[in-house]
Amino acid sequence: MQLRYLFNLILITLILNVQAQSAQKDVLFFVDDEPVYTSEFLRVYNKNLDLVQDESQKDVNEYLTLFTNYKLKLKEARALGLHDKPSYKRELSSYKKQLTKSFMTDAKVTDAMVAEAYERISYDIKANHILVRVSENASPEDTLVAYNKILKLRDRTVKEDFETVRKEVHNGKTVFGEELGYFSGFRMVYKFETAAFNTNVGEISKPFRTRFGYHIVHVLDKRKSRGECTVAHIMLVEKKGDSLAEKPEVRIQEIYQKINQGEAFDVLAKQFSDDRNSAPKGGELKPFSSGQLGAPEFENVAFGLNEVNDVSEPFKTNYGWHIVKLIAKKPIPTFEAIRPELEEKVKRDDRSKLIDAALYTSLKTKYKIAKEQPALAYFESILNDNYFKRTWQLPEDFSGDKPLVKIGNKQFLYKDFGDYLTKAQRRGEQKASFNFIVSKKYKDFLNSNLVKYQEDNLETENEEFAHIVNEYRDGLLLFDLMETTIWNTAKTDSVGIQDFYNTHKNKYVLPERIDAVIATSAKQKTLKKVIKLLDKDMALDQIKNLVNSKDKIEVMFTSGIMDAEHQAVPKNFQFKKGISKIYKHNGAFVVVQVKEVLEKTQQTFEEAKGIVISDYQAFKEENWLKDLSQKYKIKINQEVLNNIKTQIKK
Template structure:
């Protein structure tokens, strides 16, 4: 599913349609005499009661306001004709086609493949292979040659050793001999994965074919998967223009030395980590498994920690430098937790061919299509070698009106299959017998038409499918309307945004800030000496050189323009120029040298632009809703509303 699909589904989440016991004939309100039923409102409210975070939205009257606003927006979208846009129709058709897969797929085979994938994820296999390249559409003669070659290589590998033969025969063009290392499910094409997991350790497999050609493989080891780890980290980001005393690598090494001196990891993370999402939690990260993070270096370092409490040496990723501490290790997630993700992967993988085969059989049964193919001799008779050159055409005397096969209420004719044959011509297609070619193409043609017929009628055959399509249809209209009316304001309403800023300047201010140096140490006496040197104007590099000697780090400096909430400052720190007293902070001691104080000031337009645009969009949307309420007549049925309140209050 695309990001756009996710956005649209989120947009309609509060207004999805599910079944309810309410009277479907009770009209809760009308918009220009168009009814909105109480049953729909009750369904929506009950479904989303536990999802809304704003307590005001749980109030029935407040929720009714949200729901009415939603319906007003849809009314406006339809009045503007957004449902007639080509892009809207194309997007909706694409979604319906994608969604239909979930309703027509054979669930039995899918569930079997999902369980198999999970069983394989529990283990990793270490494999090498030899491949004799062969095109998917290779001729029978070339296929036989390739098979004989791979069999000869297998005989050699048994006698001489797999690795020896693999290295000798690899040429990177027609034959590949590769050490693939460890892998798990979904890392290789499905036939290869199956061969690897079905093979015994130490044995050389029989030849098997994938879309790349013929393989043999050897499994060297099978081991349990690494599962999931929970770690914390201290991060120092790489920054341009750092001074020597504040360079990322120097800084992370200083922090690492303090850890070696016995200082607390969590306290150091709170003081010095530059990952804002984890620093105040002592560097703690959410649990993750292999491949889940965007940094392989970080993952390998994390999984490389063996014992709870182990701390890594500094490691560098694309984000900066890290010190990592291991808190927990867990095996692969339970099957039910992983099932939704596995289902998606199975449907995108080579395994989908097995699902397609099962679906083909299911649809043939549903629409009473027998396994007996219609007489295809006629199509074999009109084919010639021009087909393989992409120049073949239907003959002038083509019997286009002859019936071919009936799907439901749809009659397919010779013309339909003939057009399919013309369109299926491909340059460079390997020659095969016309009988085999026609048989394969008819299979594909029939499957395609069965799928299309099912999709075209699914909205009438399946209520759940129809409801979801309706949700998406409304969400798509709402997305386009909001995008053009509100969300695009930063590009089209430049003058209005600037005027909004001028009228609301007091809402955009910088807090009081200081230009400061914060010195941190676990030794209070060290900080007393540091304070005296700072008072004399001694530069930081000299101070560091004095106290951080013989591989021991006694003081770390943080330099920045800070507000009162900065993690380096002690709580309730009073802004005053000069050298502060010593504070106990984050299980350490700190002093603060305040070089300058910047009183609270208004932010310029550029400094506050992001917040201004967001606030302006909210302001514009509220005004727009007021305009819609004047444009369309909303009439609430108070008697039905009282009944709805009573029903909902009794349930909740």
């Protein structure tokens, strides 16, 4: 008998030792005595692998340095007690509540909402509306006033004309009459979207309420969605304060002529477009759908192009003058292709509120909550008319210790619901039967506690949820730490910033530049003629009149102060006064007339202040990290690290 016990003891000891060794092997490094496991490092590394643009960060050793620095900062944040700050706890709690909603949905209801959403993004609605503002928490009296007002306005719009009434009643404070243009699914709050899509073209909706107040909507048109459009554009803006700059409406016509002459759109965009974001890419913009850009004129022109490579005539928007070239058009994707994206949108949208009822039902099933609650009769018996006066209290002989309902491992007592009833009293609450009141309050009590119990336990039940919450938890700590330790102190440490500038002045120098005129043409022959004219000191307008004709633009000029990185300057161009040779650049030919070479210039502290502060912050952070690495010792398990490298290579 004793031998059997001894054998079992030895076996248990061996198992524990193996588990301890396995756990030890899973530890990638320690920050002092706190272990950091391989699983966490690999999960974060693999998750961020496609996001990092710096190739060095894809190297395991380089990424490990970033990761250990990250853990050092977290260690310091907790040592400073930042995780105990009320503001930190509030924000984390708020985020967890928002995130929890996406993990607590009923699949069938969600599927129905997603299908409806797809139907709605497949169409564009054009509508105008009138809104009578009233707060969500307004008193019944104020709510009734607003409701009666929207009823009267609807009667007027039916008898008179919606547009006339809309313009007349709009005051921008309590009543809004607005043109909405075209919109699709997810562009408006859900209740408004639903009312618009359920109203026939030419009709006016019945009054409905959103969180903003009471609306009526006049539907003017409904069309199939135009889908998604990808275009390139050349944009010219007016150079305010530059009296010598050519008018954008004149210059855009010259560019348009060059396009019609057969010159490449992308080459011209690189040379002349004022949209610095798209110019290096030949003017190409990210794909967009109706209503997304907030520039109806631009969208109408873009979607009005029918064939790939079609080019619009020059046109004007609030942003400047444009020429647009169609790169691609695609219709709304199939339901299956877009379904995951729609599901995420539904979970973030007002539609999620409609899923709550299904969630309560599923949680009741999960936690085996009985449909009937016999205890409610007792609570009905202790209510009286004081409840409507907000003065009701629990009786002295209240049976608070009796069990009411159990959710998972948590037992709720009569006292819990009794306290809820007491706090739920509302001033001016309309009279109703005690049966109705208790039933409604218990439903609210039960639903809120079902959700809370699920929320409180979701982090232990769902691994993905736990990872996301942990990342956000750490991110909040790091932001708070960096703000208090580096960013704010670096901005306010004027003496330190000035000293840093004085010590590193050689970093804050304007590069060598040229005051130049650059002639651009599709033909070398044209530039040879331009060189001769420039050599005679002929004015640019005269050269253009001689070289260009009314029907054909042969040369365009760019002038001003430029550095080597300017889009018009040829690569590896040697800064030298005079007229250059002809270069091939950006798909065209260019010649540069350098009027003056401006030497490198030392920037003053005020001129470089923004960059100096940024560099000073980086300098402080680097030294701070060195101090942290002395304060908290990092011990890396080299064997585990080698195993990780082997896994990643595979």
